[in-house]
Amino acid sequence: MVVAKVWKTVKPFEGTPKITxxxxxxxxLADTLKPDEILxxxxxxxxxPYIRTLNLPTGLPAEQVGRIMESKARDFPKGALVLAxxxxxxxxxxxxxxxxxxxxxxxxxxxxxxxxPSLWLGVIGMPGVTAYxxxxxxxxxxxxxxxxxxxxxxxxxxxxxxxARAKGCxxxxxxxxxxxxxxxxxxxxxxxxxxxTTSVEExxxxxxxxxxxxYYDNVGGEFTDAVMSHLKPNARVLICGQIADYNxxxxxxxxxxxxxxxxxxxxxxxxxxxxxDEFPRVRKEIxxxxxxxxxxxxxxxxxxxxxxxxxxxxxxxxxxxxxxxIKV
Amino acid sequence: MVVAKVWKTVKPFEGTPKITxxxxxxxxLADTLKPDEILxxxxxxxxxPYIRTLNLPTGLPAEQVGRIMESKARDFPKGALVLAxxxxxxxxxxxxxxxxxxxxxxxxxxxxxxxxPSLWLGVIGMPGVTAYxxxxxxxxxxxxxxxxxxxxxxxxxxxxxxxARAKGCxxxxxxxxxxxxxxxxxxxxxxxxxxxTTSVEExxxxxxxxxxxxYYDNVGGEFTDAVMSHLKPNARVLICGQIADYNxxxxxxxxxxxxxxxxxxxxxxxxxxxxxDEFPRVRKEIxxxxxxxxxxxxxxxxxxxxxxxxxxxxxxxxxxxxxxxIKV
Numbered sequence: 001m002v003v004a005k006v007w008k009t010v011k012p013f014e015g016t017p018k019i020t021x022x023x024x025x026x027x028x029l030a031d032t033l034k035p036d037e038i039l040x041x042x043x044x045x046x047x048x049p050y051i052r053t054l055n056l057p058t059g060l061p062a063e064q065v066g067r068i069m070e071s072k073a074r075d076f077p078k079g080a081l082v083l084a085x086x087x088x089x090x091x092x093x094x095x096x097x098x099x100x101x102x103x104x105x106x107x108x109x110x111x112x113x114x115x116x117p118s119l120w121l122g123v124i125g126m127p128g129v130t131a132y133x134x135x136x137x138x139x140x141x142x143x144x145x146x147x148x149x150x151x152x153x154x155x156x157x158x159x160x161x162x163x164a165r166a167k168g169c170x171x172x173x174x175x176x177x178x179x180x181x182x183x184x185x186x187x188x189x190x191x192x193x194x195x196x197t198t199s200v201e202e203x204x205x206x207x208x209x210x211x212x213x214x215y216y217d218n219v220g221g222e223f224t225d226a227v228m229s230h231l232k233p234n235a236r237v238l239i240c241g242q243i244a245d246y247n248x249x250x251x252x253x254x255x256x257x258x259x260x261x262x263x264x265x266x267x268x269x270x271x272x273x274x275x276x277d278e279f280p281r282v283r284k285e286i287x288x289x290x291x292x293x294x295x296x297x298x299x300x301x302x303x304x305x306x307x308x309x310x311x312x313x314x315x316x317x318x319x320x321x322x323x324x325x326i327k328v
Numbered sequence: 329m330v331v332a333k334v335w336k337t338v339k340p341f342e343g344t345p346k347i348t349x350x351x352x353x354x355x356x357l358a359d360t361l362k363p364d365e366i367l368x369x370x371x372x373x374x375x376x377p378y379i380r381t382l383n384l385p386t387g388l389p390a391e392q393v394g395r396i397m398e399s400k401a402r403d404f405p406k407g408a409l410v411l412a413x414x415x416x417x418x419x420x421x422x423x424x425x426x427x428x429x430x431x432x433x434x435x436x437x438x439x440x441x442x443x444x445p446s447l448w449l450g451v452i453g454m455p456g457v458t459a460y461x462x463x464x465x466x467x468x469x470x471x472x473x474x475x476x477x478x479x480x481x482x483x484x485x486x487x488x489x490x491x492a493r494a495k496g497c498x499x500x501x502x503x504x505x506x507x508x509x510x511x512x513x514x515x516x517x518x519x520x521x522x523x524x525t526t527s528v529e530e531x532x533x534x535x536x537x538x539x540x541x542x543y544y545d546n547v548g549g550e551f552t553d554a555v556m557s558h559l560k561p562n563a564r565v566l567i568c569g570q571i572a573d574y575n576x577x578x579x580x581x582x583x584x585x586x587x588x589x590x591x592x593x594x595x596x597x598x599x600x601x602x603x604x605d606e607f608p609r610v611r612k613e614i615x616x617x618x619x620x621x622x623x624x625x626x627x628x629x630x631x632x633x634x635x636x637x638x639x640x641x642x643x644x645x646x647x648x649x650x651x652x653x654i655k656v
Contacts, residue, residue, distance in 0.1 A: 022637040045654040047640040122651030123625035134598040155651040176646045231591040239597045250578040261597035263559040269567045269589035270462040297451035309350040312375040318504045323450030323483040326373040
């Protein structure tokens with residue numbers, strides 16, 4: 001019989017997690033496996049900030065690389081390593097056909113010479129896939145772009161910075177110690193600052209006087225407030241983490257960026273005066289729609305040039321329906 | 329000699345524009361035209377809310393349809409109608425080769441049977457082109473999408489609603505009077521509410537219980553605050569106007585959506601657990617990058633399962649560099 005060691009929480013977290021929030025208990029596992037089940041022993045775990053925000057009925061979530069000790073499942077041989085999202089437990093029995101926490105499925109870790117299996121929890125795991133998908137495939141980086149990354153020495157941020165560097169971007173990173181900043185410079189970051197001693201405002205004024213093209217945000221809060229004033233035209237902002245802001249409200253209004261993150265919403269600004277060259281093309285389309293009666297224009301017409309100021313004032317009273325026009 | 333009537337501001341606007349902010353003066357124009365110049369007489373003007381926010385050295389901006397009274401410019405014959413962005417003036421002399429206010433160029437208004445030349449200031453003009461480009465080409469509308477539009481009976485909003493309807497969307501509109509709401513229903517809006525008597529929260533709870541796919545925002549402020557809690561996954565939010573919010577700060581922080589608008593920034597959220605099916609494809613790419621030494625992974629390893637809780641706690645102190653891993 002196998003006895004698993006299991007970390008549990010004694011009570012819900014309040015503020016920053018404390019050691020007294022946790023207890024280590026033992027759990028006896030079943031003696032025999034059913035079809036499609038495997039027994040695994042943990043080899044590596046990952047811990048990530050998102051765990052703080054989840055309160056799963058199955059306990060604390062965490063992904064692990066485990067070794068298969070016994071198997072009744074095809075393609076999951078004894079001795080192989082497997083990625084398993086079964087929580088903070090030293091041993092576990094799982095059915096390989098069932099999805100685990102957060103929708104993950106058990107996956108064999110291939111043997112790749114020179115690569116530690118632990119990397120499947122990091123650069124080749126959730127943080128790495130996050131950086132790749134969110135930065136490369138959603139931020140449209142191109143050579144010469146100025147990129148700023150919050151929490152740049154973390155698992156996601158450090159990979160985003162390297163991917164940006166490889167794309168020929170100018171990469172600005174923020175971290176919280178000299179050791180972290182030094183490492184980021186070693187990775188090829190163009191400009192690094194310690195947010196504990198240098199403000200975002202100071203850093204961007206110095207390192208990105210013309211503004212930033214891409215802001216990859218792992219943090220939120222005041223960092224975001226400051227960066228928003230330094231966006232170049234057509235800047236891309238990727239909201240990946242909001243540690244500083246998940247629960248913050250302003251004047252009682254919840255942080256909109258947290259809601260943008262979880263909805264994976266896309267928010268974009270539009271300023272018509274940047275698009276004057278599009279007018280001829282679009283006008284043709286609209287004329288056709290109006291002629292086909294697919295668009296019904298409506299005008300509120302004020303007669304007389306001498307009444308133009310009043311017509312303008314009336315706009316702010318909502319007096320017009322459709323377009324406000326002055327007929328001279 | 330032609331004497332132009334010209335509207336001027338006596339002083340900068342404070343709050344909502346008042347009639348005492350304006351004066352109507354006369355200006356004598358030059359007696360003869362230079363090459364490439366035309367003399368025009370205004371026929372139609374448009375007034376738009378954006379005028380409130382601009383303080384041009386050339387005076388109050390406004391686009392007009394003017395009739396050419398005299399011409400020394402090729403392709404701008406006497407008697408033709410021309411779009412001219414020369415401000416609040418009854419007559420003007422302009423050089424057709426020079427750009428006018430906000431980058432506009434003089435453009436001949438074609439004669440199209442059945443279409444009033446004034447439409448070139450509305451549905452076929454700046455508001456219409458805005459709606460077309462911003463909604464159709466930036467919001468990715470598709471049949472069945474739930475769309476909410478603030479200031480839906482305005483020049484832009486009413487056109488967005490009709491374009492959305494033509495795409496098969498369910499269109500929800502907000503306006504400020506019964507007459508406006510009735511018109512929107514006549515245009516085919518699915519649900520209309522008067523924001524003066526019904527809150528956005530109430531309206532969306534009733535009309536979009538499953539949330540909204542597209543929010544086309546002409547207003548900002550509390551309207552936006554409320555809609556943000558009703559975004560569906562992958563929702564699109566188009567920030568077109570922020571009348572309620574251009575100058576608002578919260579806890580001293582300027583409205584980020586105003587800055588998103590003027591930068592035409594794209595902000596998007598990313599939530600990795602929605603993308604588990606992408607892991608196999610991306611893992612292959614990352615493994616290759618690591619093997620080519622284009623990505624340098626770094627791990628902070630804690631030894632011992634019994635130290636896992638402490639390693640998790642240390643995350644929030646920023647103790648790790650790169651990925652935090654527990655080796656059992």
